[in-house]
Amino acid sequence: MNPIDSLYETDFYAWLQEQVKYLRLGKLDHLDHENLIEELESLGKQQRQELRNRLGILLGHLLKWHYQSEGRSKSWIYTIREQRQEIQRHLRENPSLKSYVREAIEIGYGKGLNLVGRETPLDPRILPQSCPFSEFQIFDESIEEH
Template sequence: MSAEIERSASEMQNLYEADFYAWTQEQVRLLQQHAWTQLDVANLIEEIESLGRQQRQELVNRLGVLLGHLLKWEFQAEARSKSWFATIREQRREILELLQENPSLKPYLPEAIKKDYLAGIDLVVRETPLRYRDLPSDCPYSSEQILAETFFPGASSDLSEWQ
């Protein structure tokens, strides 16, 4: 029986490397059948860890885009556009949904904002005439402001022209 399990593990490794989708479907089938000894445990662990990292990375990426657009909105008021407005709304919506689906990411938010602020600055410098020295070195927005639907830095309270 041990040789059969080892052979099965070897076959699973080959399937994992050759056809990831087929491997996932086989793992689902084995889980549903409670065939614990036939599962490709090492790769399952790796993939589950990867899923968690993907959720965290999505938060990081979306915050970087959001912070960059908030900075552009504030520091390039003359260039404001519907596109920037829509991007800010979209990123907020997606971040809030991500946090709702993954509440354990909420405590990571302040750290993520601190890290992602640099990505936001890079976005601004890449897409505008602004330079690094033109922007605050630390994030000027609180996490509440960043995620607030109505917060647009430097904007008048009337945002109707952008809606």
């Protein structure tokens, strides 16, 4: 095993700092190209995953809000607000993800159904199996008024 691979495997943070140092110094031939490429690709996947996860929480709470109106609470309102704010922040910081929102909603909706199944007596199988909310409804901040 080469020393760079060893550091990558044994102390990721030290490996990362070393890669940053080499980049700053322009010592591109010292870089651990293979692992660096893998980590950069992983960062992109994490950004998509964060969007899907936050949409899952948001959509699950919107489903609870819509289908279990007797259980509406201040906590649900704040969870919905927080997720909307964080999704909007995430999209501002990663504008190229906007083209992925529709697909992320579809995937996140499945996560939302699971949340409903975990947190309520509702059976997710009787709820719509594809997202019943438009993108406007998902991000409409006036939910507390309904």
